[in-house]
Amino acid sequence: MSVNLTRQFLNFEQPIKELYEHIEENKKLASKNSSSEYDSIIAKLEESVLQKRKEITQHLTPWQKVQLSRHPDRPYTLEYILKVFTNFIELHGDRNVKDDKAMIGGFAQLDGETIMVIGQQKGTNTKMRQMRNFGMANPEGYRKALRLMKLAEKFNKPVITLIDTPGAYPGLEAEERGQGEAIARNIYEMLRLSVPVICVIIGEGASGGALGIGVGDKVLMMENTWYSVISPESCSSILWHNWDKKEVAAEQLKLTSDDMLKFGLVDGIISEPVGGAHWNYDEAAANLKSFIKPVLEDLKKIEAGERIKQRIEKFRKMGFWDEE
Known part of the structure; x- marks a missing residue:
């Protein structure tokens, strides 16, 4: 999962944007290091993205919809x-x-x-x-x-x-x-x-x-x-x-x-x-x-x-x- 740099995020989607940024940071570190620890970190962050998207969707106000x-x-x-x-x-x-x-x-x-x-x-x-x-x-x-x-x-x-x-x-x-x-x-x-x-x-x-x-x-x-x-x-x-x-x-x-x-x-x-x-x-x-x-x-x-x-x-x- 990689962040689309042209993607736009609404105000209430900012937590998702932050998670994507963390994923990109860890991918850059992983490319510079041979350690496999970054793979598990990235996997957990990707799961967090899906969970955060689900949480946000479940509590939308009419204006947010x-x-x-x-x-x-x-x-x-x-x-x-x-x-x-x-x-x-x-x-x-x-x-x-x-x-x-x-x-x-x-x-x-x-x-x-x-x-x-x-x-x-x-x-x-x-x-x-x-x-x-x-x-x-x-x-x-x-x-x-x-x-x-x-x-x-x-x-x-x-x-x-x-x-x-x-x-x-x-x-x-x-x-x-x-x-x-x-x-x-x-x-x-x-x-x-x-x-x-x-x-x-x-x-x-x-x-x-x-x-x-x-x-x-x-x-x-x-x-x-x-x-x-x-x-x-x-x-x-x-x-x-x-x-x-x-x-x-x-x-x-x-x-x-x-x-x-x-x-x-x-x-x-x-x-x-x-x-x-x-x-x-x-x-x-x-x-x-x-x-x-x-x-x-x-x-x-x-x-x-x-x-x-x-x-x-x-x-x-x-x-x-x-x-x-």
Whole structure:
């Protein structure tokens, strides 16, 4: 086990960083000395790393889960597509304005079965983040997603969406081109798609930006993700006029995967590698694949009309209300 010098550590991950530094120091000493005592020291430190990752994960606050969902080393949509699916063919453009780089999608194969996979993509460096608009899609992104969903329906192929966005792009030009209408249209059309639809929140699931590709027969969340109408920072800004209460907001919003499952707003939680998905891309992708495959098989057994009926009823029942 060697530390990745480009890896970034969150504040609560600093104990892990310190252990990695000790490992590197002992490896340097071992290279200069022939003594085998360093091997046992390094082995113990590596065990300590795994234990510390486990300890940290077991005691995460809602705000820390929000931070993990945004971890710069966390796998994004393209990473999951490349590791879960094969023969991915990306399709571009909304046939109206342009190709939105924040929203990607295309046909791929899941163990030989053709599916349509769609998701928001964040950038892995400054230049890519700018190109991908930090995962915030414009109206043409949601219209592209809808075009691809309709294409999948035409050829009777299931749809899988991977959600990871801080929200739809809030710029003036996005509103001028109909951001609200585009998201509303997607919600309406996704309710009526005749093919199986599985939505997975792999990072941030914020506001209408997430809902624009988040209506499905099954909505799933990775373990260290969040799903809410508003981010903790924005909530804090509205209620307390600054970001200082973001941790309190995260607690009160009940936005974690455990909260969402308890409220019945999602249908399942996909486990992540110890410490978070950013520690092991292969394991995170394998967990995602092993979870969605049986879900998809079960959905295919249901007749299309009944599946649409159940999907509509599922979302109609969400929320709490009193009737007088």
